[in-house]
Amino acid sequence: MEQTIEKIATADHGHGIGHHEEHHHVETFINKYIFSQDHKMIARQFLFTGMIWAIIGGLFSVLFRVQLGWPDATFPALEQLFGNWFTDGKLDPNAYYMLVTMHGTIMVFFVLTAGLSGTFANFLIPLQIGARDMASGFINMLSYWFFFASSVVMFSSFFVSGGAASGGWTIYPPLSALPQASPGSGAGMTLWLISMTLFIGSTLMGGLNYVSTVLNLRTKGMDLFRMPLTVWALFFTAIIGILSFPVLVSGVVLLVFDRTLGTSFYLSDIYIAGKALSNSGGSPILFQHLFWFLGHPEVYIVILPAMGMVSEILATNSRKPIFGYKAMVFSILGITILGFIVWAHHMFMSGMNPFIGSVFTLFTLLIAIPSAVKVFNWLTTLWRGNIRLNSASLFSIGFVSVFISGGVTGIWLGNAIIDVQLHDTYFVVAHFHIVMGIAAFFGMFAGVYHWFPKMFGRFMNETLGYVHFFVSFIGSYIIFWPMHYLGMSGVPRRYYSFKEFQAFSQYDDLNKIISMGAIMVFIAQLLFVANFVYSIYRGRKMTKDNLNPWQSNTLEWTTDVEPGHGNWKGAIPTVYRWAYDYSKNPTGADFTPQNVPLTEEELANESKKH
Amino acid sequence: MAEETVLHHPEIETGHEPFMPADEFASNSPMKVSYGKMMMWYFLLSDAFTFSAFLISYGAIRMSNAWWPDPNHVFNAMPFMGHRKIPLGFVSIMTFILILSSVAVVLAVIEGHRMNKKGVLKWMLGGIIGGAAFLGCQAWEWAHLIEEGLRPFYNPFGPDEKGLTHLVHETLTKSPGPVAFGALFFGITGFHGFHVFTGVCLNVWGFFATLSGKFEKVGHYEMIEKLGLYWHFVDLVWVFVFLAFYLL
Numbered sequence: 089m090e091q092t093i094e095k096i097a098t099a100d101h102g103h104g105i106g107h108h109e110e111h112h113h114v115e116t117f118i119n120k121y122i123f124s125q126d127h128k129m130i131a132r133q134f135l136f137t138g139m140i141w142a143i144i145g146g147l148f149s150v151l152f153r154v155q156l157g158w159p160d161a162t163f164p165a166l167e168q169l170f171g172n173w174f175t176d177g178k179l180d181p182n183a184y185y186m187l188v189t190m191h192g193t194i195m196v197f198f199v200l201t202a203g204l205s206g207t208f209a210n211f212l213i214p215l216q217i218g219a220r221d222m223a224s225g226f227i228n229m230l231s232y233w234f235f236f237a238s239s240v241v242m243f244s245s246f247f248v249s250g251g252a253a254s255g256g257w258t259i260y261p262p263l264s265a266l267p268q269a270s271p272g273s274g275a276g277m278t279l280w281l282i283s284m285t286l287f288i289g290s291t292l293m294g295g296l297n298y299v300s301t302v303l304n305l306r307t308k309g310m311d312l313f314r315m316p317l318t319v320w321a322l323f324f325t326a327i328i329g330i331l332s333f334p335v336l337v338s339g340v341v342l343l344v345f346d347r348t349l350g351t352s353f354y355l356s357d358i359y360i361a362g363k364a365l366s367n368s369g370g371s372p373i374l375f376q377h378l379f380w381f382l383g384h385p386e387v388y389i390v391i392l393p394a395m396g397m398v399s400e401i402l403a404t405n406s407r408k409p410i411f412g413y414k415a416m417v418f419s420i421l422g423i424t425i426l427g428f429i430v431w432a433h434h435m436f437m438s439g440m441n442p443f444i445g446s447v448f449t450l451f452t453l454l455i456a457i458p459s460a461v462k463v464f465n466w467l468t469t470l471w472r473g474n475i476r477l478n479s480a481s482l483f484s485i486g487f488v489s490v491f492i493s494g495g496v497t498g499i500w501l502g503n504a505i506i507d508v509q510l511h512d513t514y515f516v517v518a519h520f521h522i523v524m525g526i527a528a529f530f531g532m533f534a535g536v537y538h539w540f541p542k543m544f545g546r547f548m549n550e551t552l553g554y555v556h557f558f559v560s561f562i563g564s565y566i567i568f569w570p571m572h573y574l575g576m577s578g579v580p581r582r583y584y585s586f587k588e589f590q591a592f593s594q595y596d597d598l599n600k601i602i603s604m605g606a607i608m609v610f611i612a613q614l615l616f617v618a619n620f621v622y623s624i625y626r627g628r629k630m631t632k633d634n635l636n637p638w639q640s641n642t643l644e645w646t647t648d649v650e651p652g653h654g655n656w657k658g659a660i661p662t663v664y665r666w667a668y669d670y671s672k673n674p675t676g677a678d679f680t681p682q683n684v685p686l687t688e689e690e691l692a693n694e695s696k697k698h
Numbered sequence: 699m700a701e702e703t704v705l706h707h708p709e710i711e712t713g714h715e716p717f718m719p720a721d722e723f724a725s726n727s728p729m730k731v732s733y734g735k736m737m738m739w740y741f742l743l744s745d746a747f748t749f750s751a752f753l754i755s756y757g758a759i760r761m762s763n764a765w766w767p768d769p770n771h772v773f774n775a776m777p778f779m780g781h782r783k784i785p786l787g788f789v790s791i792m793t794f795i796l797i798l799s800s801v802a803v804v805l806a807v808i809e810g811h812r813m814n815k816k817g818v819l820k821w822m823l824g825g826i827i828g829g830a831a832f833l834g835c836q837a838w839e840w841a842h843l844i845e846e847g848l849r850p851f852y853n854p855f856g857p858d859e860k861g862l863t864h865l866v867h868e869t870l871t872k873s874p875g876p877v878a879f880g881a882l883f884f885g886i887t888g889f890h891g892f893h894v895f896t897g898v899c900l901n902v903w904g905f906f907a908t909l910s911g912k913f914e915k916v917g918h919y920e921m922i923e924k925l926g927l928y929w930h931f932v933d934l935v936w937v938f939v940f941l942a943f944y945l946l
Binding site: 223305330333350368 | 734741745748749751755762877878880885889
């Protein structure tokens, strides 16, 4: 395999052309299913690992929602299941913080970064640009196994003394820097840092592959402005990852020094139990800057792939060209650039200079422009389309809905003045869950339903898909809509219980409703998992005469039912047009795939332009 | 189970169609570089962000301290020169060595373009020796500063013998100078040194791969170019580290 890739490399470099010899390669179980260098297998590995993490992360949220919804009740059954996380049938406060922290870490990094971008960048980039595989199959394989190792380390942290990290997914020092601060800041935090370092390695290797594959391995005719929007989105996602994660490396390395070598990068003037620590001169705010320089672009890492897939699926299922293709590309670019210069809007309350706050407010509000361009383009793509409602397109439409509701509250929070009131309340929780959590999940579901036939050669059950969509969609609003009201009345996030606070405990009923919504949505996700697993073995088969079930234009549907390593048995198709020739197009057909040559009429128009 | 797959290269397989709009872009990098070099460039960009974050943190912490040790005073020792004080003398030699090794690697790349195996070997060896010498110098400097009492959590270089009196409480181990100095110095030069060490290892690998005739067989020395890119990057980062810790 390596040799073959090497050959591609040399040919690409202009040396190997002409020495064309057929290279035979025998696949064994290990190199096909475990240490596979086939991008499609690696994509499935990312997807399975991400789904396991999603179930764990979702379960955690149900556990802490149980505490918040029924703070007085006891649940002996949960104690049976989870041991000392529950004492006397009640969630232990330290376990509560651990669950909240790990829910965030797992969902943001393991599910929505690795599970979403890892899966679809791997699966779609080579197939949609017409490449045999990633630029380096070997580094791509390493990328998955670094992620796997990182997962193992993170999972093992649940079983160490003191439990997993519990200082919030943002791991702000001094809480995360001092083992005395909380049980989770001991071994659990150390494992968190090790795991995250491995994870960053994985993201970097994946990202380098995605970028160089998109730039170098496109098939003939696939110039940059003919690439499907999925590829554009995944390309910029990779660039964001390459440029923002390394800053987290710096922040984490300094934190590790503070924890192990007694340095004072983030620590100063601290008393624990009346005893002063010797650290002096450090600044916890420094960590916040380093963290959010990753942390903010991270939300675009999460949302851009979903945006790309939604664009593709909406155009296919409304049987219309995507509205404003170039505007879409440039708004992705705009979001990418602006995403790097807004990080301090997470820190308006850290005591920063109000002038700096207003600069960050300005840039933050500017992001509304490319985001709104995208929203209007999706709506205008749907407008008067011949819409086909299936699970994938429903989730895409759902994506647009939640992205609007969550985006609008972003404009509130981006204003430093309003943020002073809303900071660290449930309003923030509602905002980011809707705009990056639910939205990214919906994008991922849309992608799974849409590309499932290509991944596994079978279809998912549509009826279960509808149920999954409507329960998730309504359930998500049941969970997060009331949280806006909680936040506006000042209910703070991260609290274990509101019993002692009269001003907040009056919302107990609302909290119950939210918790019921969370349980309902979690059950709907289990339904999805059941549908997914069942369909892999028993789903309706994709047949040879129905290779393009959604009548889509992109190149992945020109491959066999289950393409082998190398993707196309014969020649790679040549590309003649963009990916969005739906309905009104010169060939007269309802859709014209990218590999269909231009008609006489189009050729004439083409030469007129030159 | 066993299944045979045949891979073809797109460049060879396609290109027999009648009309090919925009085909000047097809299958080509817009920057006209191979994917391997592209990956290296993006990796370096990424690494540059890591170092920038470190150096900005350095600046932020240094600016928040009212007093900072004078580099001319801290870095004035020279091996084999007894107690004679030569401000920044040793670090200048280190820097010069690193730059020379970068020059050697440039020459190795040029010899690679000429497909001259012997030349590549000669200059790669030069680059490796330079890198190793730099690491040796750094080890000496670290050892010397540790001897002087500098630690990640303690800094003997203060404004006067009595030590700073800015600090909070009695349990504190009194550090005469700002403690962050040692932490930043060992942390950042250590991180850079780790990069140099990695670079030396990679160059050693490149040397032996050249020796075994691997690149001659492939038909080009692009790998040496990629190693060169990394090596120059490490050199360039040192310039900034040098600026931050020794000159400012």
